[in-house]
Amino acid sequence: MKKIVNSNLIRLFSFMWKDGGTPLLGISYIVALIILSSQQFLFNFVGALGLKIVTDSILAKDLHGLFKGLIFVAKWFGILLIIIPIFGFIYECCIIKTTMIIKENLFKKVLSLSLDYFEKKHSGDFMSRINNDVAIAEGAYSWQIMMLVMAFISGIGSASVIFYVNKMLFLYGLVIGLLHFTFNVAFVKPLKNVSDKIQSKLSEVVQRFSDIVSGAFVIRVFMIGEIIFKKFMQANLAVYRLSLKRVKYNSILAAYNYTAGWLIFFGQIVIGGYLVMKNDLTFGNLMISVNMMGSLVWLFGSVGQFLTNLQSSLAGAQRIFEVLDIDKKYLDDTEIEYNCVPMVTEINQNSSSICIEFKEVSFSYSETKEVLNDITFTVPKCAKVAFVGESGGGKSTIFKLIMGFYKPQKGEILIFGRPISCYTVKELRSLFAYVPQDCYLFNGSIYENIRYGKLNATEKEVIEAAKKANIHDFIMSLPEGYNTKVGDRGLTLSGGQRQKIAIARAILKDAPILLLDEPTSSLDSESELEVMKALNALIEGKTTLIIAHRLSTIKDADIIYFIEDGKIIEKGNHNELLRIKGKYANLYLKQFATKYYF
Ligand SMILES: Nc1ncnc2c1ncn2[C@@H]1O[C@H](COP(=O)(O)OP(=O)(O)OP(=O)(O)O)[C@@H](O)[C@H]1O
Ligand SMILES: [Mg+2]
Known part of the structure; x- marks a missing residue:
């Protein structure tokens, strides 16, 4: 588990400085991550220190000290309130950019796969990986890693402060925290299993959706809507049941965590109160401990859950990497060139x-x-x-x-x-120029679709090709002419009209x-x-x-x-x-x- 977390996490982060990322992006992300993850500890620490100064001053009836305490809190909170939103903005920008880079890498990879791969895979599988899994993986490098680092900084920072304040309170926090950790970790595995199953079922749901869009015609003609719906519902229900199971686990965990939180507070007041009465602890230091203990317990309680969430996200990342790592045998021999210039003259001289x-x-x-x-x-x-x-x-x-x-x-x-x-x-x-039986038209205008035959063709050449293909008059009869949108949701053309557009495209390519x-x-x-x-x-x-x-x-x-x-x-x-x-x-x-x- 640890190895998967490590390798997938590092690979996800690697998109920030290579394969499209830059050192600036990587460094900005790390700096923002550290600052944002420290915010909870800093706020708590400033608050606790301020509270200690204020409480001790009130008890000592020291007006100057009280004033100093208030200034201290106002100054540091002011600084944090300016810094945190700025780095929050930088962090968000880094995340958006990284997601864009991952999608770009996926798109390039799918584009370079050989035909063989597409003939064997369901198109919905690619869709699910590009849409669902990228979004899931994004969770890892956005909020999940931040929560994890935050829990550690805040927990370890708080533990050090409590240790400094009073060893007994520290020991109490440690014992309760470890018990808390054990209980939470017991839920990690079942939660992860359920999350993994949900992901794979979700991919099935997307594939079923893809079937009703791509196979809309066949479904209606053969009246198989009900059967297709039943298959969809099987997957959909499975997602629902598994999600319910996950909600159940999370609810038990949340109920326990509330109780534990209350117990810790209560125990601390009892021990702390006793120490204050014995004059072994100042009231101000008790305030610091009460304030910081929450973070320590939070570290023990949530680290397991954060790791589970992170693992689910990394399972999404794993599915992305599976596409990126497709065996070289499925790849075209050389890089795809977008501007193929036909070698007609050279070949005809053969x-x-x-x-x-x-x-x-x-x-x-x-x-x-x-x-x-x-x-x-x-x-x-x-x-x-x-x-x-x-x-x-x-x-x-x-x-x-x-x-x-x-x-x-x-x-x-x-x-x-x-x-x-x-x-x-x-x-x-x-x-080659190829005219298939069922011509695929890309999302875009008729003009663009013809021009795919020769990317540097002039408008005159495109129109000339359409004329030769006997489709020019039809195109001109459309309200938007050559700019008419075709493809997925555009104008629906007849089989013959599509074929003529494919022929015009082939004429334009002028291949031998x-x-x-x-x-x-x-x-x-x-x-x-x-x-x-x-x-x-x-x-x-x-x-x-x-x-x-x-x-x-x-x-x-x-x-x-x-x-x-x-x-x-x-x-x-x-x-x-x-x-x-x-x-x-x-x-x-x-x-x-x-x-x-x-
Ligand atoms: N990607 C593929 N993977 C495995 N088998 C395939 C694949 N494509 C075609 N076949 C099989 O190869 C055989 C020949 O298929 P092919 O498409 O060349 O036939 P065809 O003569 O063009 O038929 P048709 O006239 O129906 O188009 C068929 O038995 C088909 O099932
Ligand atoms: Mg055939």
């Missing part, structure tokens, strides 16, 4: 007439099932090559391998005659190789014709790889590969494949018949 070549490539996502099995094929430069076949055959996987998201276990992939492993991620990604993964499968024939027109503008002069279920889209392809169970089982153009009357011909005739039947 003498090879082959654009992409797969040489006996085998690939599997896991050890259990081989997805691509000894595949060999070529894609000539500037050709239009199609991949068709049964669902799950491995078509999209071929695209993922070409784009370098995964590495094949066997065989070699060459692009423009150069092995894929010889390209940097930046070089490789600049070679186009990868189109079922670009028209979800459209009706009229929209399909429209999107095909837009695609033709994109395809011109480029090497195009297209995956299609609707064979009408790829009839004019130069080469068609029929993929089944990770193997190429037929190859040829449309007419050649019809002639051999194989799987392709069968599929084509089926689609043809369906079209005319309906």
Whole structure:
């Protein structure tokens, strides 16, 4: 436990001077922490000393002494009342800045993870870590560490003062304090266990929320709202029950602490009163002891609870570190570059007439099932090559391998005659424009969404691309034109309109190789014709790889590969494949018949 507290705490603090933090931030935080943590002791000490001077002066009927005591209290309280808010402000600023730095690190890390990781993780898990866990971890370096340091400074400071005033009172405080500590520590473990369980259940609750937002459409269509709600309620109820348990533990502890506090006060008055009567203690010193004893007992009573709270917060920090520490194998090979400049000219000068070549490539996502099995094929430069076949055959996987998201276990992939492993991620990604079946639009304007294709594009270039993609007129018909917001809560666009925006983005990128993964499968024939027109503008002069279920889209392809169970089982153009009357011909005739039947 100690080790986890130490290492996670130090790592949390490290964000104040590295990975985005600065020495100034770290030093400001530590100075503010020490000053703020000392405030309770300083106020108590000044108060107690003032009270002693005042009481002793009153008892001795010394008006000058009384006046001196009052001045002393007013002066020191005045100083503290100015210093404390200033350092409180500095402390808060340091905390806000540190939280910002942690989020920045998390964002960068998630951005640099490879596709593999996202395909296996639930998006709600990331959301929960970025929102919940950062907020929980913030507790550690904001108030929890301060309370802990405060308890120590105030407790040890007070103990020294009481020891100086009277050994007997000190001994009494120590014995009661240790008993107090033992009782409080007994609650540490159960409280920590409950807090940990609450955290993990809370993450489940966030994931369920994420499901009802991302899966809103499916939930309604399949009317599974009730089942999803039940699952949510299971997690939600678990959080409620566990929270109740935590409240129960905290209440018992609080009740005990009140009683203990009262006992200590009572015992001290009895012992102190006896000593004063015996003239072994002055009344003023008894006042000091009464004032300081609270802090000593507070140290013993709360240190366990503060440590537990700190541990729960550090459990949140641990979940953040898990993301930050994700194995390097999940990372892209090189740093993400935000301004990829296509190397079109250099590549077109390459003498090879082959654009992409797969040489006996085998690939599997896991050890259990081989997805691509000894595949060999070529894609000539500037050709239009199609991949068709049964669902799950491995078509999209071929695209993922070409784009370098995964590495094949066997065989070699060459692009423009150069092995894929010889390209940097930046070089490789600049070679492709990709139009997925379901185009993701980022929060922001249509203009921004198109411009992601080429970050330094001019307004003219963006509009030109939209025109070629056949979406310009539609955009202009919107009240805010290119500034119309799209994405999560923005305007809802149809599947075809989204695809055309994706096509405009791809046109703007002007990459030498186009990868189109079922670009028209979800459209009706009229929209399909429209999107095909837009695609033709994109395809011109480029090497195009297209995956299609609707064979009408790829009839004019130069080469068609029929993929089944990770193997190429037929190859040829449309007419050649019809002639051999194989799987392709069968599929084509089926689609043809369906079209005319309906
Ligand atoms: N990230 C992944 N992890 C594990 N298995 C995966 C992953 N992605 C795909 N698969 C599996 O690999 C196989 C091939 O998938 P792929 O997406 O390449 O098929 P496809 O031919 O594109 O199918 P469709 O026509 O339905 O899009 C499938 O059995 C699929 O379950
Ligand atoms: Mg696919």
